[in-house]
Amino acid sequence: MDQRQARAFEEFAAASGAELLRIATLLTPDPHTAEDVYQETLQRLAARWSRVDSPKAFCRRVMHNIVIDQTRARARRPHELRLFDTAEEIDPRSAAAQHAVELWPSLRAALDSLGVQQRTVLVLRYLDDRSEAEVASLLGISVGTVKSTASRAVAHLRDFPGLAAVFTTTDSML
Amino acid sequence: MPATDEDIVRDLLHRSTDHVCPAATIATEVAARQRRQDRRRRVACLAAASAALGTAAGLIAVVPGHSSPAPGGPGATGASRPVIRLTADQRVLYHLSSVAARQPQEQDRYAVMSTEGDALKDTSVIDSRTGNMWSYQAGTDGNPSGKGFTPRYSPTSEQFAAMPTGLAALRAALIAQWDEQLKPARSQLRARERAPRPTPVPRPVTVTDDDKVFQQASDMLWNPLVGPALQSALYKVLAAVPGVRVSPSARDAAGRPAVEISRVDDSGLPGGGSDGISYATYESAATGAVLESTVTYPPGSAIVTPQDPHGSRTVVDATVYLGVTWASAVPADPYGS
Numbered sequence: 001m002d003q004r005q006a007r008a009f010e011e012f013a014a015a016s017g018a019e020l021l022r023i024a025t026l027l028t029p030d031p032h033t034a035e036d037v038y039q040e041t042l043q044r045l046a047a048r049w050s051r052v053d054s055p056k057a058f059c060r061r062v063m064h065n066i067v068i069d070q071t072r073a074r075a076r077r078p079h080e081l082r083l084f085d086t087a088e089e090i091d092p093r094s095a096a097a098q099h100a101v102e103l104w105p106s107l108r109a110a111l112d113s114l115g116v117q118q119r120t121v122l123v124l125r126y127l128d129d130r131s132e133a134e135v136a137s138l139l140g141i142s143v144g145t146v147k148s149t150a151s152r153a154v155a156h157l158r159d160f161p162g163l164a165a166v167f168t169t170t171d172s173m174l
Numbered sequence: 175m176p177a178t179d180e181d182i183v184r185d186l187l188h189r190s191t192d193h194v195c196p197a198a199t200i201a202t203e204v205a206a207r208q209r210r211q212d213r214r215r216r217v218a219c220l221a222a223a224s225a226a227l228g229t230a231a232g233l234i235a236v237v238p239g240h241s242s243p244a245p246g247g248p249g250a251t252g253a254s255r256p257v258i259r260l261t262a263d264q265r266v267l268y269h270l271s272s273v274a275a276r277q278p279q280e281q282d283r284y285a286v287m288s289t290e291g292d293a294l295k296d297t298s299v300i301d302s303r304t305g306n307m308w309s310y311q312a313g314t315d316g317n318p319s320g321k322g323f324t325p326r327y328s329p330t331s332e333q334f335a336a337m338p339t340g341l342a343a344l345r346a347a348l349i350a351q352w353d354e355q356l357k358p359a360r361s362q363l364r365a366r367e368r369a370p371r372p373t374p375v376p377r378p379v380t381v382t383d384d385d386k387v388f389q390q391a392s393d394m395l396w397n398p399l400v401g402p403a404l405q406s407a408l409y410k411v412l413a414a415v416p417g418v419r420v421s422p423s424a425r426d427a428a429g430r431p432a433v434e435i436s437r438v439d440d441s442g443l444p445g446g447g448s449d450g451i452s453y454a455t456y457e458s459a460a461t462g463a464v465l466e467s468t469v470t471y472p473p474g475s476a477i478v479t480p481q482d483p484h485g486s487r488t489v490v491d492a493t494v495y496l497g498v499t500w501a502s503a504v505p506a507d508p509y510g511s
Contacts, residue, residue, distance in 0.1 A: 001212050003449050003471070006205040013201030022191040039200055046208035104190050126180065127187040154179050157186075167182055 001049055009049050013042060019128070020059055026123045027067045029112055037066050060128070060138050064120050071116050106162025113160070117141075118153040125150050206491045209469065210291070260413075263420035266433060267413035274462030275406035282500035285398035290428075291493040297508050299501075302331040302399050312509045321507055331399045339407040341414065345387055348411070352386040382440040388415050392435070392455045396464040398498045405462060424456060426466035427494050432456035468492045 001009065020041065024034040041062050045055055052058045111119055120139065124130045125146070132150075136143045158167045260268065285300045295312040307327035338344050391408045394400050400408070412418055417437050424434035436454035441447070450472030456465045469491040 001205065001208045003451055006209060009205050009208075010201045013196075013204075014198065017196040017198075017201060018194065021196045022194045025191050025194050026187060034194075035196070035200075038196060039204065042201060042204045043207070046204050047211075049208075103186070107186055107190050122183065123187065126184040127191065129184075150180075154183050157183055158179055163186075166186065167179060 001046060005049055009046055012055050016056060023123055023128060024063060026111060026127060027063065027119060033070065037063060040066055057138060060124065064139060068116055110157050110160040110163055114153055114156060118149050121146055121149045122153040210491050210493065263418065264413040266420045266422045267409045270433060270457055270462050271406045271409035274409060275402050277402045277461060279401055280500050282502050284501045284504055286499045286501055286505055287398055288496040289493050290496060299504055300328050300399060305330045308504060310507045310509055328397055328399055331401065334400050334404055337404055339403050341407065341410055344407050344411050348387045348390040349383050352390055380441055384415050384417065385439050385441050387411060388418065388437045389453060392453055395455055396467060396495060426456040427492060430465055431459065432465050433459050464495050466492065466494045
């Protein structure tokens with residue numbers, strides 16, 4: 001990586017870093033792991049910078065692979081109990097930023113209860129706004145699998161105890 | 175207001191991560207680390223290339239103008255030989271060369287090197303027979319320490335020992351090494367140009383031979399597998415590279431007295447011209463060992479690092495070599511990871 005490539009790399013990270021870290025945050029069990037995954041993804045991108053045609057697609061694919069590796073590694077370790085797990089009973093539909101943060105534990109618990117593929121499909125489809133065909137291409141699965149996986153993941157979130165109120169409130173307003 | 179379940183999920187995911195933003199320094203650190211790794215790997219040439227270099231060295235040694243006068247032939251007498259005057263900088267480098275030549279050749283198999291860079295302490299163990307490396311890193315901020323393994327990280331002691339030590343031959347070998355390592359990247363660029371749907375390729379940077387020699391030589395000096403004879407020759411090769419600056423009374427980042435050898439690239443910009451990057455290496459005048467290496471961007475590069483978040487200084491990469499010991503077996507992780 002020469003100086004010119006390093007600058008181009010840093011420009012890419014400045015433009016896409018927040019987007020990538022948001023994806024990592026939703027794919028991993030805690031913010032520290034998300035930062036590690038984000039940094040590892042950038043490291044792998046830097047090592048192949050001159051050979052990568054689409055850095056964004058590369059990062060999403062790499063991130064998914066890292067998360068799968070970590071999930072397998074975690075499965076081999078004894079289960080760790082969380083020190084703090086306090087989903088507060090608040091109105092999660094509030095648009096206020098602080099309420100969005102308060103909603104976070106419930107959403108996190110719901111995401112943690114999904115499988116890696118379900119979680120990735122959900123994040124790429126609804127956070128990253130990728131089409132079903134793009135998600136299928138990135139994850140190496142069929143479009144039909146993306147559709148059914150996304151549908152089941154959304155249904156799971158809808159039925160999750162900490163989030164049910166979000167969907168119920170909307171239903172009653174329709 | 176979201177209407178469908180999908181819209182609600184979309185809204186949830188966006189709102190719950192709106193506050194997330196990575197530290198700007200992460201990408202800078204990653205890029206700097208990659209540049210450092212690239213520079214080190216440039217010396218990790220293939221064994222086949224080393225053999226080819228030996229052949230090239232033999233050819234270079236007999237070209238007119240570089241040949242040694244035959245005993246008894248023209249030019250053999252002291253009166254007819256041109257007087258070579260060394261500059262002050264060259265004298266310092268020749269002194270380092272003779273100090274390095276007097277160092278003992280290590281016999282143990284594993285070199286254990288302690289370094290510090292990016293505020294992290296590393297211990298690297300390099301196998302002199304295979305070039306494999308085990309790296310151990312001290313944990314920081316409550317994070318556990320880590321370790322890694324890189325196969326064929328360095329040329330072996332044997333490969334280094336096979337390199338020529340004559341000045342013209344060594345210079346040619348360093349240039350050939352550089353070109354050899356660029357081959358894969360060049361062939362990939364050509365493939366991209368020839369593809370059915372060609373993608374834009376960056377304009378090639380023309381690197382001067384002096385840049386290649388300085389970077390290759392300074393990249394090798396830190397490696398403990400480089401033997402005394404080759405290290406001694408490398409200092410002499412550096413003495414003949416135009417643009418090399420020597421500060422005999424400098425200090426490294428750890429405050430140790432050092433000889434600073436530095437040079438600003440001649441090239442680096444697409445289409446020609448210097449990119450202004452300065453490479454420096456700090457050596458111990460007592461042993462010839464490398465104490466620190468730095469890469470410094472030119473002023474105005476607006477590079478920020480964790481140590482310099484405002485970009486007021488421009489040293490983007492610094493590695494301090496704290497010491498090297500040798501062992502007959504792979505030592506245990508000093509940080510207990």
